[in-house]
Each structure stands twice: as C-alpha cells, then as structure tokens.
Amino acid sequence: MRAAAELIAELGWGRVTTRAVAERAGLPHGTVSYHFRGKQELLIEAALQAFAQAMPIEHFAALGSVDDLLGLIAAEVGDPDALDPVVSRLLFEAMREAERDPALRGRLGTMLGDYRRLIVETVRAGQAGGAVFAGAPAEALATLLGAVGDGLLLQVLLDPDLDSAGAIEALRALLARS
Amino acid sequence: MRAAAELIAELGWGRVTTRAVAERAGLPHGTVSYHFRGKQELLIEAALQAFAQAMPIEHFAALGSVDDLLGLIAAEVGDPDALDPVVSRLLFEAMREAERDPALRGRLGTMLGDYRRLIVETVRAGQAGGAVFAGAPAEALATLLGAVGDGLLLQVLLDPDLDSAGAIEALRALLARS
Amino acid sequence: MRAAAELIAELGWGRVTTRAVAERAGLPHGTVSYHFRGKQELLIEAALQAFAQAMPIEHFAALGSVDDLLGLIAAEVGDPDALDPVVSRLLFEAMREAERDPALRGRLGTMLGDYRRLIVETVRAGQAGGAVFAGAPAEALATLLGAVGDGLLLQVLLDPDLDSAGAIEALRALLARS
Amino acid sequence: MRAAAELIAELGWGRVTTRAVAERAGLPHGTVSYHFRGKQELLIEAALQAFAQAMPIEHFAALGSVDDLLGLIAAEVGDPDALDPVVSRLLFEAMREAERDPALRGRLGTMLGDYRRLIVETVRAGQAGGAVFAGAPAEALATLLGAVGDGLLLQVLLDPDLDSAGAIEALRALLARS
DNA sequence: TATGAATGAGTTTTCATTCAT
DNA sequence: GATGAATGAAAACTCATTCAT
Numbered sequence: 001m002r003a004a005a006e007l008i009a010e011l012g013w014g015r016v017t018t019r020a021v022a023e024r025a026g027l028p029h030g031t032v033s034y035h036f037r038g039k040q041e042l043l044i045e046a047a048l049q050a051f052a053q054a055m056p057i058e059h060f061a062a063l064g065s066v067d068d069l070l071g072l073i074a075a076e077v078g079d080p081d082a083l084d085p086v087v088s089r090l091l092f093e094a095m096r097e098a099e100r101d102p103a104l105r106g107r108l109g110t111m112l113g114d115y116r117r118l119i120v121e122t123v124r125a126g127q128a129g130g131a132v133f134a135g136a137p138a139e140a141l142a143t144l145l146g147a148v149g150d151g152l153l154l155q156v157l158l159d160p161d162l163d164s165a166g167a168i169e170a171l172r173a174l175l176a177r178s
Numbered sequence: 179m180r181a182a183a184e185l186i187a188e189l190g191w192g193r194v195t196t197r198a199v200a201e202r203a204g205l206p207h208g209t210v211s212y213h214f215r216g217k218q219e220l221l222i223e224a225a226l227q228a229f230a231q232a233m234p235i236e237h238f239a240a241l242g243s244v245d246d247l248l249g250l251i252a253a254e255v256g257d258p259d260a261l262d263p264v265v266s267r268l269l270f271e272a273m274r275e276a277e278r279d280p281a282l283r284g285r286l287g288t289m290l291g292d293y294r295r296l297i298v299e300t301v302r303a304g305q306a307g308g309a310v311f312a313g314a315p316a317e318a319l320a321t322l323l324g325a326v327g328d329g330l331l332l333q334v335l336l337d338p339d340l341d342s343a344g345a346i347e348a349l350r351a352l353l354a355r356s
Numbered sequence: 357m358r359a360a361a362e363l364i365a366e367l368g369w370g371r372v373t374t375r376a377v378a379e380r381a382g383l384p385h386g387t388v389s390y391h392f393r394g395k396q397e398l399l400i401e402a403a404l405q406a407f408a409q410a411m412p413i414e415h416f417a418a419l420g421s422v423d424d425l426l427g428l429i430a431a432e433v434g435d436p437d438a439l440d441p442v443v444s445r446l447l448f449e450a451m452r453e454a455e456r457d458p459a460l461r462g463r464l465g466t467m468l469g470d471y472r473r474l475i476v477e478t479v480r481a482g483q484a485g486g487a488v489f490a491g492a493p494a495e496a497l498a499t500l501l502g503a504v505g506d507g508l509l510l511q512v513l514l515d516p517d518l519d520s521a522g523a524i525e526a527l528r529a530l531l532a533r534s
Numbered sequence: 535m536r537a538a539a540e541l542i543a544e545l546g547w548g549r550v551t552t553r554a555v556a557e558r559a560g561l562p563h564g565t566v567s568y569h570f571r572g573k574q575e576l577l578i579e580a581a582l583q584a585f586a587q588a589m590p591i592e593h594f595a596a597l598g599s600v601d602d603l604l605g606l607i608a609a610e611v612g613d614p615d616a617l618d619p620v621v622s623r624l625l626f627e628a629m630r631e632a633e634r635d636p637a638l639r640g641r642l643g644t645m646l647g648d649y650r651r652l653i654v655e656t657v658r659a660g661q662a663g664g665a666v667f668a669g670a671p672a673e674a675l676a677t678l679l680g681a682v683g684d685g686l687l688l689q690v691l692l693d694p695d696l697d698s699a700g701a702i703e704a705l706r707a708l709l710a711r712s
Numbered sequence: 713t714a715t716g717a718a719t720g721a722g723t724t725t726t727c728a729t730t731c732a733t
Numbered sequence: 734g735a736t737g738a739a740t741g742a743a744a745a746c747t748c749a750t751t752c753a754t
Contacts, residue, residue: 367634368548368630368631368634369548370546370548370549371548445633448630449630451688451691451692452546452626452627452630453546454692455623455691455692456545456546461692464692465692465693468692489707489708489711491707491708491711492700492703492704492707492708493700493704495697495700496697496700496701496703496704497701497704499686499689499696499697499698499700499701499704500682500701500704500705502685502689503681503682503684503685503686503688503689503701504678504681504682504685505685506681506684506685506688506689507680507681507682507683507684507685507686507688508677508681508685510629510681510684510685510688511677511680511681511684513629513633514629514632514633514639514642514643514646515643518677519673519674519677520677522670522671522673522674522677523674523675523677523678523681525670525674526670526671526674526675526677526678527678529667529669529670530667530669530670530708530709531708533667533669533711
C-alpha cells in the first residue's frame with residue numbers, strides 16, 4: 001500500500017503499473033492481483049489509507065481557532081517536513097482521478113466533507129468570538145479557506161519558490177482586521 | 179489539435195491515444211505521427227493552443243480593477259458558459275503533467291507567469307486607489323487570488339454544487355473592507 | 357464433486373476454475389488441491405460420478421424392447437425433467453475432453469461401451485421377436501440408435517425448439533414397419 | 535484464419551491462444567489483436583469461413599436424392615479424405631461454443647438452418663417419387679438424418695474404429711424399404 | 713506527401729499449484 | 734489434517750511508433 005501511494009505521487013495515477021508497485025514493495029507481482037480485485041481498487045485503498053494516516057481528522061478537530069487553521073495550511077503548504085510531499089501530490093492525483101471514478105469520488109467526497117464541516121465550525125466560533133471577519137457567512141469563508149489551501153498546494157507543486165507563506169499572511173490579515 | 183484538447187479534458191492526459199485523436203478529428207491515424215514528433219508533443223501543443231484561444235492574455239490585460247478580476251474568476255468558476263469546461267479540466271491536466279515534463283513546465287510556467295504579473299499590477303493599482311486592502315503586499319494578495327481561482331476551479335470540478343459564488347463574494351467583502 | 361459437475365455443464369470444461377468449484381461447494385479452496393492430484397483429476401471424477409448417478413446402467417439393462425429404448429431417448433432428449441440438462445451438457449463436455457485426455461477417453465469409452473452392448477442385445481431380441489426391422493445387422497442399428505440419441509441431444513442444446521419427438525416417432529415407424 | 539481454424543480443431547476452442555495462432559501463422563502476435571477486436575471474434579470468423587469453404591451450400595443444393603445425401607454423410611463421416619478432419623472437430627467445437635456465445639449461435643444457426651431446409655426438400659422429393667419411406671413427415675426424417683450425421687461424426691471422433699458405414703447402410707435400408 | 717498495416721514491448725489479469733502455518 | 738496466502742507462468746489486449754507502399 002505504501003509503495004502504491006508513493007508511486008501515485010511520483011508517476012501520476014495513470015502511470016502506476018502493478019508491476020512497479022510489486023517491485024518497489026519487494027513482492028512478486030502476482031501478489032497484487034491476488035489481494036486486490038484490480039489496479040484501481042489497490043490505488044484507491046492506498047490513497048485513502050495514506051490520507052487517513054497523514055491527515056488524521058483529529059488534527060482538524062483539535063483546531064481551536066482560525067489562526068490555528070491558517071497555521072496548519074501554512075505548514076502543509078510551506079513546510080516540506082510538515083506534510084509528506086507524497087501526500088499533497090497524492091491528494092491532487094486522487095482528486096483528478098475522482099472526477100472519472102465514481103467509487104473514489106464518493107469516498108473522497110465523504111472524507112473532504114468531514115474536514116470541511118470542522119472548518120465551518122472553527123470559522124463560526126471565530127466569528128462569534130469577534131476574532132474573525134463576520135461580514136460573510138461562515139460557509140463561504142470555509143469554502144474560501146479550503147480553496148486557498150488547495151490552490152496554494154497546487155501552485156507550490158508547480159513552482160516550489162512561490163511565496164505561499166506571504167499569501168497566507170495576507171489572508172490572515174484580511175480575516176483578522178476587525 | 180482541438181480533438182486532442184477535448185480528449186485530454188475528457189479522458190485525462192495519460193489515457194489519450196493517438197488513434198482516438200485521429201478518429202475524433204476524422205483523419206487517418208498515421209497522420210499524427212507524421213505531423214508530430216510523438217504523442218507528447220501533440221498534446222503539449224494542443225493544450226497550450228487551447229489555453230491561448232480560451233484565456234487570451236488580453237482578457238487579463240483589460241482588467242480595470244480587482245472587482246473586475248473577481249468577476250472574471252466568478253464567471254470562470256461558476257458559469258458553465260464562461261469558460262469551456264474543457265479548458266478548466268485541461269488546465270489541471272496540464273498542470274499535473276507539467277510536474278513531470280520539463281518542456282511543458284517551462285512553457286506553462288511562462289504563460290501563467292504572464293497572467294500573474296497582470297494580476298499583481300491590478301492589485302497594486304487597487305491598493306493605490308484605496309479600493310483594495312493595503313495591509314498586505316500586492317504580490318501576496320495576487321498569489322492569494324490566483325490560489326483561490328485554482329482552488330475553487332478544482333473543488334467545483336469535484337462537487338458541481340459547491341457555492342463558489344458565495345466564496346468569491348466573501349473574498350470581495352474581505353478585500354473591499356476599508 | 358456435484359459443484360464441479362455443475363460448473364463443467366455451465367461454463368465448459370476448460371473454463372472451470374478450482375476456486376469456483378470450492379466457492380460453490382462452500383469449501384475453502386485449498387481443499388481442492390489437497391484432496392485431488394490436480395484440477396483434471398477432480399473434473400474427471402466429478403463427471404464420471406455424475407454419469408453413474410444420472411444414467412445408471414440398470415436403466416438400460418431394464419429395457420425390454422426397442423420401443424422402450426426409443427422412449428428412453430425421447431425422454432432424455434425431449435423432457436427437460438427426465439435428464440438433468442446438466443448431464444447432457446456434461447456428456448458433451450466430457451466427450452470433447454476425452455478426445456484430448458487419454459485417461460478420460462479410456463474410462464468414458466468403457467462406460468459408453470457398456471451401454472452400447474446392452475443396446476445391441478435389445479435390438480437383437482427385437483429382431484428375433486419380429487418387432488424390429490431385420491434387414492440390417494443389430495450392431496449397425498445399435499450404432500444408428502446411439503448416434504440418433506447423441507445427435508438429437510446436441511441439436512436440442514443448440515435449438516431447444518427442435519421437434520425431437522417427431523424425429524423419434526419417425527425412427528420408430530421406420531424400425532417397426534414389418 | 536486457417537491457423538486459427540486448425541488450432542480450434544486440435545486444441546479445442548477454449549485452449550486456443552492468440553499467441554499460438556500467430557506463431558502457427560508465422561506472424562508476430564500483435565497482429566492478431568490489430569486485425570480482430572478480440573480472440574472470440576477471430577475464432578468465430580475463422581470457424582465460419584472454414585465451414586463455408588469446406589461445406590459449400592452448393593454441395594447440398596446439388597443433392598438429387600436421399601441416397602446421394604446418405605452418400606455424402608457416409609463420406610463425411612467415414613472417409614478421412616472427404617471431409618477435412620479439421621472441419622468435423624471444428625463443427626463440434628463451434629456447436630459447443632455456440633451454446634454460450636449468442637453471436638456465434640445466431641450465425642451458426644442460420645448456416646445450419648440453410649442446410650436443413652435443403653435436406654427437407656430432398657426428402658420430400660424422395661417421398662413424392664416413392665423412393666423414400668412416406669410414413670413420416672419429411673421434416674421429421676430430415677431432423678433424423680441431421681441427427682444421425684452429427685451423432686456419427688461425434689462418435690467417430692471418440693472411436694475411430696466405429697463402423698459408421700454399417701450404420702448408414704442400415705439407415706439406407708430402413709428408408710428405402712418400400 | 714500521406715497512409716494504414718505491421719510490430720513488439722508492456723500492461724493487467726487469471727489461476728493451478730505450492731507450502732508455511 | 735486443513736487452510737488460504739503466496740507464487741509465477743501464461744493469457745489477452747493496448748498502443749506508440751515504424752515503414753513499405
């Protein structure tokens with residue numbers, strides 16, 4: 001499973017071969033077909049398991065404030081040690097694939113929906129406490145935050161020199177301005 | 179070329195076959211290898227040409243204000259007729275592929291850099307005129323705007339019911355608040 | 357064994373898998389290799405045992421006249437309840453396979469030879485009693501009867517609407533005409 | 535195509551591999567998939583073409599009497615040079631496969647139906663001329679004749695020493711007896 | 713110049729059999 | 734004795750690219 005997740009990140013979902021997965025895992029390649037119904041099932045399980053390990057829902061549940069959330073995004077995007085670069089690539093690969101595979105779309109959608117709900121609650125709490133701009137619905141701000149996270153992740157993959165920290169600071173300033 | 183661009187959007191970069199491209203274009207399939215050095219060259223040319231046609235740099239150059247820019251993003255993301263859904267999918271496919279193909283990365287990077295420069299200028303002008311939050315560098319806000327655009331595009335592809343317009347309204351309110 | 361026989365009839369000899377047999381029998385699939393030397397041995401035993409149960413030699417031994425024999429053929433061919441359709445399909449599968457597998461050929465040949473001998477005797481008795489056309493050797497008529505049975509069975513499998521009863525009536529009329 | 539037909543006869547429908555076909559034909563094995571949509575299509579085309587060549591409908595159309603027909607059956611069944619042994623095996627393989635493949639069933643059914651119609655006409659003419667037993671409907675006798683042909687073919691494949699000629703002589707005597 | 717048949721490397725999948733537990 | 738995970742050989746199929754015509 002780990003081998004599969006790594007290879008999705010390195011080569012892209014569509015270029016992963018069962019042979020390569022088996023080889024990296026040091027296993028004979030018949031094993032893959034023996035344990036999974038097919039390549040797609042293997043990749044889906046590998047990706048979702050990698051997410052569950054790397055981005056445990058508890059991390060998000062523990063967010064006390066929008067500031068913490070921004071810090072988490074900044075760490076994920078900007079700090080090469082915070083989030084395994086494997087995972088961010090994997091996330092995009094999975095999102096891309098999910099467009100075409102309904103099974104993956106369902107499972108990934110559920111997972112991302114859980115995160116989103118926690119973000120909405122965090123934003124709402126911030127607004128109630130006066131720490132966060134209250135001139136827009138919490139749902140809209142949560143969507144915005146999610147989009148910023150994904151968008152920065154994507155752009156940093158393409159241009160590692162991008163000043164993602166600066167962009168997040170700007171967002172923090174925008175949200176905090178009373 | 180148009181056939182190739184459509185197929186990248188529909189099937190994903192890696193699943194496009196030269197046969198399918200030729201078939202959709204109504205051309206004999208030896209033609210593809212005859213006119214292009216290989217599949218990759220064909221796809222790169224097709225993608226970049228599609229961008230140049232669908233997102234002409236003049237659209238961005240004509241932006242008078244950050245409000246206009248937000249309107250453009252909202253239209254691209256939210257209005258199915260504004261930006262051919264082919265193009266947004268194509269953009270993600272190309273960004274994904276660019277991670278692995280240096281030739282594509284260079285050409286796509288140049289193109290996106292041009293857009294980015296125009297956005298920075300638009301933001302700076304807005305700050306100078308007092309219409310845009312001045313508490314953060316123009317570069318940081320431009321990065322933020324670009325990330326929001328990409329992030330929303332990506333999320334809408336996965337969940338067409340997402341309220342992207344609300345998120346953009348929230349961003350507009352954040353930026354405009356004096 | 358019953359599971360194996362059913363699957364030969366349903367899927368064809370060559371498409372039966374040991375896994376499928378074990379699964380239908382509700383047994384762990386290591387069992388198959390444990391109890392039989394290999395797949396071929398299992399299928400041969402299963403087929404021959406199914407024949408022994410479905411077409412016991414006693415049925416043929418009890419035939420009193422050629423008329424009875426024709427009735428038996430008519431029932432096998434025409435009556436879906438007389439002969440389990442599993443068995444007729446199984447018979448053809450086994451005959452096909454026997455062409456290639458000498459071990460099966462020997463055992464199946466012995467079995468069919470036993471039936472044939474009884475048919476010859478029945479015909480001979482009919483000729484002696486004047487009930488059956490005596491202008492041809494009993495062996496030749498027995499061969500003819502066997503061929504008619506197999507041929508009709510085969511054609512009915514392909515075309516269930518075939519009027520097999522009519523053909524047998526015609527044969528009865530031919531044989532009986534004094 | 536000839537290679538495929540031969541291999542069906544030699545190995546059985548299910549055991550033919552595209553590799554083996556290509557090898558016998560002296561062609562690289564990618565060729566098979568290039569020219570046919572899949573293995574099944576290749577085998578079906580090969581089998582039907584072999585029948586059309588070996589058992590041209592003209593042979594049956596030219597039958598002047600039931601005696602001629604019996605002669606044809608005797609030749610097919612008994613004379614190794616009359617009907618390529620490839621074709622008789624091929625016929626059984628195709629009939630067996632037709633039970634499972636609707637496309638093949640349709641095409642084979644049409645072909646065999648054409649033969650059957652000609653046999654019915656021949657029998658009817660024989661009855662009208664007084665040369666053939668008239669105590670049974672022509673359709674029933676035609677079915678009987680077809681079944682005898684198929685049944686003998688099948689039994690001769692299993693036991694090459696079977697006296698098929700004797701059985702046909704017996705049938706001739708039965709039919710001719712005024 | 714243009715075509716499309718041919719090629720063969722590479723992919724996924726199936727499955728009988730082996731064998732450690 | 735019994736199990737089922739593991740193995741690897743073999744299968745069908747895909748497809749970019751080559752090249753004779």
